[in-house]
Amino acid sequence: MPANRPRTKILLDGGDPAETLRVKNALGFLDGQTTNPTLVAKNPEIQHLIASGHKLSRKDQENEYKHIVQQISPLVGDAGVSIEVFADLDTTAEQMLAQGEEMFSWIPNAYIKYPCTREGLRAAGESARRGIRVNVTLCFSQEQAAAVYAVTKGAREPVYVSPFLGRLDDRGENGIDVVRNIKKMYERGDGHIHVLAASLRRLEHLLASFALNAELATVPAKILEQWAAQGLPMPDENFRYEAVDAEGRSLKPIPYRDIELNAPWRSFDIRHELTTKGIERFVNDYLNTLAPAA
Numbered sequence: 001m002p003a004n005r006p007r008t009k010i011l012l013d014g015g016d017p018a019e020t021l022r023v024k025n026a027l028g029f030l031d032g033q034t035t036n037p038t039l040v041a042k043n044p045e046i047q048h049l050i051a052s053g054h055k056l057s058r059k060d061q062e063n064e065y066k067h068i069v070q071q072i073s074p075l076v077g078d079a080g081v082s083i084e085v086f087a088d089l090d091t092t093a094e095q096m097l098a099q100g101e102e103m104f105s106w107i108p109n110a111y112i113k114y115p116c117t118r119e120g121l122r123a124a125g126e127s128a129r130r131g132i133r134v135n136v137t138l139c140f141s142q143e144q145a146a147a148v149y150a151v152t153k154g155a156r157e158p159v160y161v162s163p164f165l166g167r168l169d170d171r172g173e174n175g176i177d178v179v180r181n182i183k184k185m186y187e188r189g190d191g192h193i194h195v196l197a198a199s200l201r202r203l204e205h206l207l208a209s210f211a212l213n214a215e216l217a218t219v220p221a222k223i224l225e226q227w228a229a230q231g232l233p234m235p236d237e238n239f240r241y242e243a244v245d246a247e248g249r250s251l252k253p254i255p256y257r258d259i260e261l262n263a264p265w266r267s268f269d270i271r272h273e274l275t276t277k278g279i280e281r282f283v284n285d286y287l288n289t290l291a292p293a294a
């Protein structure tokens with residue numbers, strides 16, 4: 001066990017059990033894993049099946065996903081394995097919930113990922129009431145995070161909310177600000193939500209997530225291996241996050257907003273263009289890569 005293990009739980013963002021094992025060995029620990037339709041579609045076994053001309057039905061796809069998370073499950077610690085429901089823009093909460101219940105039975109340490117939409121939040125709220133652990137994904141704003149808080153209030157298990165900071169950076173906004181703002185907003189809450197920094201693109205994102213005391217961070221293998229190769233550095237008191245993109249251009253700050261956390265969840269404006277785009281991307285990757293002949 002490394003002496004300087006961070007307080008932030010470290011999850012691998014991936015869909016390949018061999019990679020999970022490799023990263024766990026490099027770090028000496030691994031608290032959890034997140035998966036999503038894009039990452040599962042990149043799984044080497046699935047890629048091999050597709051390359052050899054196999055046509056996967058939805059049921060085959062589901063079985064492959066189940067097989068993948070069942071291999072990952074025993075490799076990780078108590079932050080669990082997040083499994084994402086298949087949802088397009090028309091999927092209802094009831095349809096997501098049915099998938100979520102089934103997926104939750106696959107492994108003992110599952111978290112079910114629902115998108116941060118009206119229907120996704122309805123499914124997340126109902127799941128939390130039924131004792132299904134939840135991770136609300138594709139979150140891009142403080143207002144969305146407030147709705148996640150409100151709809152899952154009373155959950156018996158910690159609920160994860162995943163702000164995708166890299167995708168905000170991609171369009172010139174400082175994604176780290178959203179993590180900071182959500183953490184600040186939740187200071188007035190009851191602690192039932194854990195912030196899972198997601199869509200990390202570089203080591204500085206990870207160090208900034210530590211500095212902000214994010215409860216969890218999900219990180220691609222490449223960055224975790226880079227972190228391990230440098231001896232698992234932690235930010236010290238002089239650490240300053242430089243809000244610039246890969247070309248060194250300044251990222252636009254995202255200001256904090258004073259939001260009443262205890263308002264009814266439906267009163268929050270949860271629309272976000274990147275949530276919609278994110279769902280569309282997952283659907284495309286899932287359908288195009290896993291079922292090219294469907």
Ligand code: G3P
Binds near residue numbers: 034036164200
């Ligand atoms: O866990 C979130 C992540 O998989 C999304 O990352 O790099 O596609 O924005 P990215």
